[in-house]
Amino acid sequence: MTAVRSFEDLDALSRAAADEVVGIARAAVAARGACAIALSGGSTPTRLFDELARRGRSAAPWDQIDLWWGDERTVGPDHPDSNYGTARAHLIDPLALPPARVHRIAGEHADPAAAARAYEAALTEALGAPPVFDLVLLGMGADGHTASLFPGSPALAERTRAVVANPVVSPLVRGATTRITLTAAALSAARHVRFLAAGADKAPTLAAVLAGPRDRYPAQLIDGPDVVWLVDRAAAANLEDQPS
Numbered sequence: 001m002t003a004v005r006s007f008e009d010l011d012a013l014s015r016a017a018a019d020e021v022v023g024i025a026r027a028a029v030a031a032r033g034a035c036a037i038a039l040s041g042g043s044t045p046t047r048l049f050d051e052l053a054r055r056g057r058s059a060a061p062w063d064q065i066d067l068w069w070g071d072e073r074t075v076g077p078d079h080p081d082s083n084y085g086t087a088r089a090h091l092i093d094p095l096a097l098p099p100a101r102v103h104r105i106a107g108e109h110a111d112p113a114a115a116a117r118a119y120e121a122a123l124t125e126a127l128g129a130p131p132v133f134d135l136v137l138l139g140m141g142a143d144g145h146t147a148s149l150f151p152g153s154p155a156l157a158e159r160t161r162a163v164v165a166n167p168v169v170s171p172l173v174r175g176a177t178t179r180i181t182l183t184a185a186a187l188s189a190a191r192h193v194r195f196l197a198a199g200a201d202k203a204p205t206l207a208a209v210l211a212g213p214r215d216r217y218p219a220q221l222i223d224g225p226d227v228v229w230l231v232d233r234a235a236a237a238n239l240e241d242q243p244s
């Protein structure tokens with residue numbers, strides 16, 4: 001089931017997303033004693049991370065929350081493009097989260113395929129096969145990619161692996177590169193998926209992803225029992241029936 005919730009701006013969207021993270025985490029810990037969250041990369045979730053940090057350690061059961069990543073660039077943790085580095089600066093360090101609960105992808109590995117296999121092994125050891133996250137946070141690029149599942153990239157066809165090294169050629173990533181990404185199947189196995197999309201540049205693609213033919217964009221591959229898009233007014237501008 002896919003729902004859309006629209007908010008005035010990114011700040012309001014991020015506050016609502018923080019409420020979702022806290023609510024899902026508390027419910028997961030109450031039900032299973034732990035919560036596994038896959039964080040999104042990109043810039044949109046940074047405001048969410050800052051909001052979670054602002055609320056403080058006691059706002060969520062952080063000692064029972066394991067942080068994973070939906071994808072990572074093939075860079076080291078201190079590189080400005082590192083998705084882990086962004087979360088470390090805006091969430092992990094400000095809340096002094098326990099390192100044992102932070103599971104980054106080794107983007108610096110000389111062999112991205114080996115890094116992907118190692119991450120998949122860690123995930124399946126922790127969460128089973130296929131790994132089932134309590135919450136997956138995702139963004140969407142203006143081309144409809146999500147995580148590092150880019151249009152036309154080989155990972156879109158992956159049906160058995162949970163994590164792969166995905167060669168990407170896209171103007172959105174400044175040419176050709178390799179990304180390490182969870183596959184659509186792994187992302188879709190989550191109990192809860194929350195897409196965060198903000199900005200006018202996302203409006204045409206968001207409308208096409210949500211209301212257009214279902215086989216056009218990687219973001220459309222992500223399904224599951226509870227998929228909710230949190231969008232701001234600018235990104236929702238092209239939606240026929242304006243969400244609540």
Ligand code: 6PG
Nearest residue numbers: 041042043044139140141146147
């Ligand atoms: C990444 C993300 C990617 C991101 C979108 C949107 O590694 O960059 O996984 O899928 O969510 O590109 O990025 P923005 O939030 O910066 O628009």
